[in-house]
Amino acid sequence: MKYTHLEELGVKLSCLGLGGEQLGGHGWGKVSERQMVKAVHKAIDSGITFFDTAPIYGLGHSEEVLGKALSAARKNVIVATKVGLAWKKNEPFEKFTDSSPANIEREVDMSLKRLGTDYIDLYQIHWPDSNTPIEDTLLAMGNLRRAGKIRCIGCCNFSLELLKESLKYSKMQTIQVPYNLIDRSAEKDLLPFCRQNGIRVLAYSPIARGLLTGKYDRNTRFGPDDHRSRSEDEYFHSEAFPKNLEIAERVKVIAERLNKTPAQIALRWVLENPCVTTAIFGAKNTVQVEENIVASDFVLSKEEVELLNKEA
Numbered sequence: 001m002k003y004t005h006l007e008e009l010g011v012k013l014s015c016l017g018l019g020g021e022q023l024g025g026h027g028w029g030k031v032s033e034r035q036m037v038k039a040v041h042k043a044i045d046s047g048i049t050f051f052d053t054a055p056i057y058g059l060g061h062s063e064e065v066l067g068k069a070l071s072a073a074r075k076n077v078i079v080a081t082k083v084g085l086a087w088k089k090n091e092p093f094e095k096f097t098d099s100s101p102a103n104i105e106r107e108v109d110m111s112l113k114r115l116g117t118d119y120i121d122l123y124q125i126h127w128p129d130s131n132t133p134i135e136d137t138l139l140a141m142g143n144l145r146r147a148g149k150i151r152c153i154g155c156c157n158f159s160l161e162l163l164k165e166s167l168k169y170s171k172m173q174t175i176q177v178p179y180n181l182i183d184r185s186a187e188k189d190l191l192p193f194c195r196q197n198g199i200r201v202l203a204y205s206p207i208a209r210g211l212l213t214g215k216y217d218r219n220t221r222f223g224p225d226d227h228r229s230r231s232e233d234e235y236f237h238s239e240a241f242p243k244n245l246e247i248a249e250r251v252k253v254i255a256e257r258l259n260k261t262p263a264q265i266a267l268r269w270v271l272e273n274p275c276v277t278t279a280i281f282g283a284k285n286t287v288q289v290e291e292n293i294v295a296s297d298f299v300l301s302k303e304e305v306e307l308l309n310k311e312a
Contacts, residue, residue, distance in 0.1 A: 001047035001296045004277055006173060006200060008151050009121055011078050015271055016296050017050030017280040018043045018289070019204065023065045024058020033065060035285045040069035042286040044077065046293045052176075052202070052280050053115075054082035054126055055107060056095060060114050067116035079115060080122035080202075082156060083107045084129055084137070099129035101140035108149055122174060123150035127157050134162065138170040154202075160190045163199075172199055179203035179276065181212060181247050181269055181308060182235060191275035200277040203270050207281060208235045211244055212266035214252045254304050260294065267295035269308055 003012035023036050040051070051070065053062045063081060070077060084099035086107075112118065123144065125137060144150045154174035155166060166172055175194060177186045183205070194201050207213055216236070235244060251262045251269075258265070263281075270279045283289045300308075 001293075002271075003049070004200075006078070006122075006152060008173070009078060011049055011076060011121070013078060013200070013278060014047060014049040014296075015278055016048055016267070016293065017052055017080075017202065017278045018048055019280045019282040020051065020053030020062040020066050021057045022282045022284050023053065024056075024062035031284055036065060037069040038286050039283045039289050040066065042289040043283075043293075044070075044073050046289065047296075048293070049076070050078045050080065050202075050278055050280070052080045052204075054085065055111055055114075056082075056085045056087065056126070059087060060110070063111055063114035067114060071116075074117060078121045079117065080124060080154070081111050081115065081120055082124045082126035083111070085126040097127050097129040097131070099125055099132045099137040101136055104137065104140040104144070108144055112149065119148060120150045122152045122154050124154040124156050124174070124176060125158075128159075128162055134166050135169045138166060142170055156204075160193055163190070163193070167197070174200040174202050174277075176202045176204055176280070178205045179270060179273075180206050180208045181251065181266060182208045182240075182244050187273075191273065195275040201275055202278045202280055203276050204280045206270040206279040207263050207266045208244070211235045212248050212251050212262055214248055214255070214262035216245075216248075250308055250310065254300075254308060258298070258304070260298070261291055263288075263291055264295045264298075265300075265308075267292055268298065268300055269305065271295060272300055272305060 002015040006013045018040065022031055051066060053066050055063060083104050084097055085095055086098045088094045111120065123141065141153045145153065152173040153170055155172055156176035158175060163175060177190065179186050191201060251265050255262045255265045267279055267281060270276055281292045283292065
C-alpha cells in the first residue's frame with residue numbers, strides 16, 4: 001500500500017480508500033450491516049487508512065455504521081464526511097443542496113454525533129450550491145476548523161472554475177471527482193491543475209458503479225432498490241452504454257493476461273495517474289475488500305495502459 005501525507009493530519013493517507021455509500025444500506029440492493037462492519041475491519045487490517053462517507057448515504061445511517069465499525073481504530077484512520085446535500089424531512093429521498101453557514105453549523109454537529117467522534121479529519125462540500133456564495137460557505141468551514149471540529153477542508157464535484165474561486169478564500173486540501181476508464185472528463189484541465197497546486201485528488205467511482213467488473217452486459221437488469229436501475233444512471237443507461245461495454249471488455253482482456261480481476265485492473269488504471277492520490281472503492285463484504293486491495297500491489301506496463309486507453 002502506498003501512502004502520502006495530508007497536511008494537518010497525523011495519519012498517512014492510503015492510496016486506496018473505502019467509500020461509505022453502501023454502508024448506508026440504500027440504493028445498492030440487499031446490504032448486510034454485519035457484513036459491512038466486517039468489510040470496514042478488513043480494510044483497516046489491509047492497510048487502508050481513508051474512510052469516506054456522507055450524511056446523505058442512508059440518511060445518516062452510513063455515518064452511524066462507520067462510527068461503530070471504526071471504534072477503537074478511530075485515531076489510526078482518516079474519517080472524511082461531507083456537508084451540503086440535504087433531504088426533505090417528509091420526502092427523504094428528495095435531495096437539495098444547502099451549503100449555507102447555518103446549515104453547515106447544524107450538519108457538522110449531527111455528523112459528529114453519528115460518527116461518535118469529536119473531530120472530523122476531512123470535511124468536504126458535497127456538491128456546488130448555486131444559492132450560497134462560496135465565500136460564505138468557506139468562511140463557515142474555516143470557523144469549524146478553528147473550533148477544532150474539523151481539521152481539513154475539501155470539496156467534491158467542483159468545476160475547475162469553482163475550485164479556482166474557492167482558493168481565493170480558503171486552502172482546499174482535497175477534491176473528489178468521478179474518474180475511471182469511462183469518465184475521463186477531469187483529465188484535461190482539473191487533474192493537472194490540482195497536481196500543480198498541491199490539491200489531493202480523491203477519485204470516486206473508479207470501477208464505474210461496477211460496470212468495469214465485467215459482470216454486466218446489455219441484458220443486465222437491477223432491482224428497484226438499486227440506483228443503477230434508474231434512467232439517469234450515467235454508466236448503464238446512457239447512449240454510450242455499448243461503448244462502455246467495449247471498454248469493460250478491454251479491461252477483461254488485460255485482467256486475463258495478468259491473472260487479475262477486472263476490478264483490480266480498473267482500480268490500478270486509476271492509480272497509475274500521478275495526479276490521483278487515492279481511489280475510493282465501495283464494497284459490501286470482506287471478499288470485495290480483499291479483491292480490491294490487490295490493486296495497490298502491482299503496476300501496469302506502458303503497453304497495457306495503451307491498450308486500455310485505446311479509442312478513449
